[in-house]
Amino acid sequence: xxxxxxxxxxxQLSQACLALLLALGPCAYSKDAPPEVxxxxxxxxxxxxxxLVYTKPGATLAPYKRVAILDCYVEFEKDWEQDYNRSRxxxxxxxxxxxxxxxxxxxxxxxxxxxxxxxxxxGGYQVVDVAAPDVLVLRPALLNVEVxxxxxxxxxxxxxxxxxxxxxxxxxxxxxxxTNTIIARVMDAREDDPAFAQRANRVTxxxxxxxxxxxxxxxxxxxxxxxxxxxxx
Numbered sequence: 006x007x008x009x010x011x012x013x014x015x016x017q018l019s020q021a022c023l024a025l026l027l028a029l030g031p032c033a034y035s036k037d038a039p040p041e042v043x044x045x046x047x048x049x050x051x052x053x054x055x056x057l058v059y060t061k062p063g064a065t066l067a068p069y070k071r072v073a074i075l076d077c078y079v080e081f082e083k084d085w086e087q088d089y090n091r092s093r094x095x096x097x098x099x100x101x102x103x104x105x106x107x108x109x110x111x112x113x114x115x116x117x118x119x120x121x122x123x124x125x126x127x128g129g130y131q132v133v134d135v136a137a138p139d140v141l142v143l144r145p146a147l148l149n150v151e152v153x154x155x156x157x158x159x160x161x162x163x164x165x166x167x168x169x170x171x172x173x174x175x176x177x178x179x180x181x182x183x184t185n186t187i188i189a190r191v192m193d194a195r196e197d198d199p200a201f202a203q204r205a206n207r208v209t210x211x212x213x214x215x216x217x218x219x220x221x222x223x224x225x226x227x228x229x230x231x232x233x234x235x236x237x238x
Contacts, residue, residue, distance in 0.1 A: 047190055056193040064188040066179075066232035069141035071131045072124050073182060077116040078146040079109040085151055100155060108155060112147055112173075115211065116218055120145075123222035128229060140182035141229075149174045149194070152210060171213065172196035175221050193221065 039057055041049050047059035090099045120143070124130045133140060152171040172195060179189040197213040230236075 043190070045187065047187070055195070057191070059190045061186070061188045066141065066229050068139055069130070069229065069232075070139040071133050071137070071141070073133055073135070073140050073142045074117050074120055075142065075144050077113040079112045079150060080146070080148050081105060081109075081150045089155070104155060108150075108152065111211075112150065112214060115214055116145060116147065119215055119218040120222045120225075123219065123226050124229075128226040130226075130229060136182040136185075138183040142180040142182045143225075144178040144180060146176040147173045148176055155210070171210075173214075173217065177221075177225075195220070 039049060039052050043049075043059050046061070048062055049057070050060050051058035086100050086102070086105055121132045125132045136142075150171070150173040174192065174194040177191045178187055179191075180187050195217045197217065
């Protein structure tokens with residue numbers, strides 16, 4: 006059985022992302038406590054200002070020697086394109102719908118590249134597209150994406166000095182491939198390091214995104230390693 010991202014899967018993940026943002030997202034950024042049990046029966050394990058972790062009672066990552074990574078769903082912060090263009094003095098340097106779609110595709114591809122590299126090359130977990138008892142399925146999304154100075158690939162536009170390349174929120178579901186059941190859900194918001202100014206361009210934007218993605222991928226690898234008794238770095 007091959008694992009593929011279908012239009013139905015994308016719709017389901019989009020709906021799940023929206024449901025979590027509406028039901029849990031505000032709680033992660035307010036004084037209200039998130040629910041101890043999610044609507045689909047997952048139990049809260051971690052809750053901080055920027056992250057939430059829910060797991061299925063009794064679930065463990067120990068059985069999984071391989072991983073399947075479905076296509077990453079990417080969605081910008083609401084009204085980001087309009088707000089960014091409103092800050093431009095003229096027509097030059099404005100973001101178009103085509104730019105947004107290009108950035109989305111680039112982020113989705115980078116997610117798969119970084120996670121595959123971290124899990125397979127560093128962790129030894131083969132990345133596959135089949136369903137089996139030892140396969141852990143990742144259903145990812147990057148939400149609330151903001152880019153401070155997007156590279157619009159326009160002649161004459163120079164680099165921009167910014168204090169942060171941007172931010173994004175990881176929404177990740179972990180599924181058991183054999184039973185097609187969810188075992189964990191993670192939501193974690195990250196911002197590029199604002200401690201120093203940098204000249205933003207295509208290279209620095211990708212480096213900033215890669216840094217955040219690598220942190221998430223490394224955390225998952227460490228949890229898989231710990232569940233299987235591997236020595237961690």
